[in-house]
Amino acid sequence: MLDELVRAAxxxxxxxxxxxxxxxxxxxxxxxxxxxxxxxxxxxxxxIGVTGAPGTGKSTLxxxxxxxxxxxxxxxxxxxxxxxxxxxGGAILGDRIRMRDLYNDPGVFIRSMATRGSLGGxxxxxxDAVKILDAAGYDKILVETxxxxxxxxxxxxxxxxxxxxxxxxxxxxxxxxxxGILEIADIFVVNxxxxxxADGVAxxxxxxxxxGNSEKIIHHGILMEIKPAAQSPxxxxxxxxxxxxxxxxxxxKALAETIEKHLAFLKESGAWEEKEKLRASREVEEILRTxxxxxxxxxxxxxxxxxxxxxxxxxxxxxxxxxxxxxxxLS
Amino acid sequence: xxxxxxxxxxxxxxLDGHDRGAKVxxxxxRDAGMxxxxxxxxxxxxxxxxAALQExxxxxxxxxxxxxxxxxxxxxxxxxxxxGLDHVLVVAGGxxxxxxxxxxxxxxxxxxxxxxxxxQTIVEYIRNKVAEIRRSRKNA
Numbered sequence: 001m002l003d004e005l006v007r008a009a010x011x012x013x014x015x016x017x018x019x020x021x022x023x024x025x026x027x028x029x030x031x032x033x034x035x036x037x038x039x040x041x042x043x044x045x046x047x048i049g050v051t052g053a054p055g056t057g058k059s060t061l062x063x064x065x066x067x068x069x070x071x072x073x074x075x076x077x078x079x080x081x082x083x084x085x086x087x088x089g090g091a092i093l094g095d096r097i098r099m100r101d102l103y104n105d106p107g108v109f110i111r112s113m114a115t116r117g118s119l120g121g122x123x124x125x126x127x128d129a130v131k132i133l134d135a136a137g138y139d140k141i142l143v144e145t146x147x148x149x150x151x152x153x154x155x156x157x158x159x160x161x162x163x164x165x166x167x168x169x170x171x172x173x174x175x176x177x178x179x180g181i182l183e184i185a186d187i188f189v190v191n192x193x194x195x196x197x198a199d200g201v202a203x204x205x206x207x208x209x210x211x212g213n214s215e216k217i218i219h220h221g222i223l224m225e226i227k228p229a230a231q232s233p234x235x236x237x238x239x240x241x242x243x244x245x246x247x248x249x250x251x252x253k254a255l256a257e258t259i260e261k262h263l264a265f266l267k268e269s270g271a272w273e274e275k276e277k278l279r280a281s282r283e284v285e286e287i288l289r290t291x292x293x294x295x296x297x298x299x300x301x302x303x304x305x306x307x308x309x310x311x312x313x314x315x316x317x318x319x320x321x322x323x324x325x326x327x328x329x330l331s
Numbered sequence: 332x333x334x335x336x337x338x339x340x341x342x343x344x345x346l347d348g349h350d351r352g353a354k355v356x357x358x359x360x361r362d363a364g365m366x367x368x369x370x371x372x373x374x375x376x377x378x379x380x381x382a383a384l385q386e387x388x389x390x391x392x393x394x395x396x397x398x399x400x401x402x403x404x405x406x407x408x409x410x411x412x413x414x415g416l417d418h419v420l421v422v423a424g425g426x427x428x429x430x431x432x433x434x435x436x437x438x439x440x441x442x443x444x445x446x447x448x449x450x451q452t453i454v455e456y457i458r459n460k461v462a463e464i465r466r467s468r469k470n471a
Contacts, residue, residue, distance in 0.1 A: 015415060018387035026335045089336070090361035096382060097371035103378040110385055114336075114366050 002030060006037045009136050014109060017136050021111055024128035035128060041135035043276070045077070046263055048140060049159030051121060051181065054147025056165040057191040059098035060246040062142050066102055067249075068256040069140045075107045077133035077141040081123055084114040091115075095144060109133060121145040121152030127283075130158060148181055156184035157282055160275060161262045163255075165189045166205070168197030182208070185239045186262050189255060193243035202241050209238060237265050300326055337365040337461050339390040340383050342374045344407060347397035352424060352446070356392060359450035360457070376403055380410035383419060389461045393440075395425045405438035412439070418468055420460050424448070 005023075008016035020038075024031040048065075050058050059080065066076045080095035093112035102108040113123045122145060133141050145155050156162050164185035182205075190201050240258050244251035266272040297305070308322045317325075341357045343350055350372055357367045368386050370379070383391050391411065393404060400423065408421050423435065424444040432443045441460065444453055 015384055018385050022338075022387045084366075085361065088362050089364040091366045092357055092361050093366060093368045094371075096368060100371070100374075100378070103381055110382075112368050112386060116336075 002034055003037070006034055009038070009132060010041050012136050017109060017132055018111070020132050021113075021125070021129045024125040024132065025113070025116070025123070031125075031128065035131060038131060038135040042131045043134065045130075045134040045138055045141045046161070047130055047134075047143060047159045048259060049143045049145065049155035049162040050165065051145040051148045051152065051155050051162065051184075052165030052189075052191075053167075053170060056147075056167045057246045058144050058147075058165055059095040061163075061165060061189065061191060061244065061252075062095075062144050063099045063101060064244075064246050064249050064252045065142060065256060065259075066099070066108060066140075068252050070102075070105060070107055072256075074139040075137060076102075076109075077130075077136075077138035078102075078108070078110045078144070079113055079126055079129045079133070079141065080110065080144040081113045081115060081121070081126060081146050083146050084116050086117075089116075109136075109138065115146060118154075119152070120154030121148045122154045122158060127158050153181060153184050157279055160266060160272065161186045161259055163187045163189055163259075165191050166201050167192045168195045168201050170201075186237065187255070187258055188239055188241045190241060190243045191246050193251065194245050198243065202243060205241050237262065237269075237271070296326055335465075337390065337457065338368065338386060338388040339365050339392055339457065340368045340370065340379070340386055340388045341392045341394070342370045342379045342382070343372050343394050344374050344376060344379060344403040345395055345397045345399045346373060347395070348372055349396050350394070352396075353392075353394035356394070356424065356450060356453060359454060360392075363454040363458070365457070376407040376410050379407050380414055380416070383411060383416060384414050388419065389464070390420045390422065390457055393421065393423045393425075395423065395427070398426070400425070400427050400435065401431060404435055404440055408439035418464055420457070420464060422453075422457070424453075 005016045005019055009020050020034055023034060050062055052058055062078060062080070066078060069076050078099070080093070080099075082091055082093045082095060084091045091114035093114060095112055096110060099110055102110060111129060113126060113129065115123045118124050122143070126143060130141050130143065143155060143159055145152060162184050164181060164187075166188060167190070188205050190198050190205070192198065242251055242255045242258055244255055246252070266275070305326065308317070308325060311317045312319050312322050339360050341353050341360075343353055353369075357369050360367050368382070368388065370382055379391065379393070391407070393407060395403065404421075404423055411419050411421065420441050421439060422442045422444065423440050427435070427443050427445065435443060442456060
């Protein structure tokens, strides 16, 4: 039955795609078999992440971008993530409300996903859903994260192109030199650009980038040299700033063109392979970690684990020694 | 194995713009641990059926107060079944006259929850029905 689903999904059958995404969300072993079979068909899609604080207009922007890509004849997959309640495990997934233009377009597939306890702004199964859509032949896959604060940066390792959405009125210009979400941007969008302060946001972002990226800046009329922390041998991509008014579709064409430019940059500079390699190593590492943990835990019997944990709680041994003892059971 | 969540699509077919009831139910289902895909106002049966397919939901909840339920609800069920979604439980709520309820049930609406139904009743109904449907699909 799983083989059939995989075959149908590769041919683009939407019901099969939907079922496989649910399997990825629910069932570890089945999902693993399905993804093994799908993997050879992946690697063609351009994955675009859209992140930013709640209410910045991510869903509307995704809707407009999808329409623009459709005009260019590209198939678009969308994975929209919203948070799961930490108390009840339930979720309200409301991103479709803003995507009503796309419902009956056969070249669009939209899937809402709850985080189910993941903290990095995506669900555990988001990367799997991306692979399934990739194998099913979607050219552009837009991944919308939960309304992100400062540190939800998982999207950067899932997407080829990461768009960080800002709006006027969220904070002063110290916010933009903090570490975290702003560092992962390949493209900045200042949405709601008709609101007062939009130019100020764009300027702050501009200044933030010139603080780190240029070698020399003028400070009090004196030239000040800045040594970049690490020289990368590759040509660098300076994140452009796009202004949009997503509710009116303004600035979307230019944004889509900027996304295509970034894609071309990735391919020409070798950064695409670099990203793929990094992703592969992270993925294998994570699977390996889970696998080894499972192996350790299966070698040591439950009671022994309980006993060791009890001793840690009573401060008879420390957690480091406990872990060493448990790992010792592997050899 | 991770627990299998109940996924529910809540939609408002037709043209009335009153979505308070739909939001109250969505919230109650969320608090009962379900994943609720809320699609908002003015949905056509085609939009609802396609969303149900892509979201792979167990339940479609339709809220309607416009009086167009005899046209829109059976049509939605029909489209769902045409897409092969035979297992999807379809329930309705809103302002629906008693004499229409038997006809709606005949058309495949599993249950109709009128104004004043407690959210607990709806939650329990959905939980029990979905468990039943999942069991019978596993055995099939």
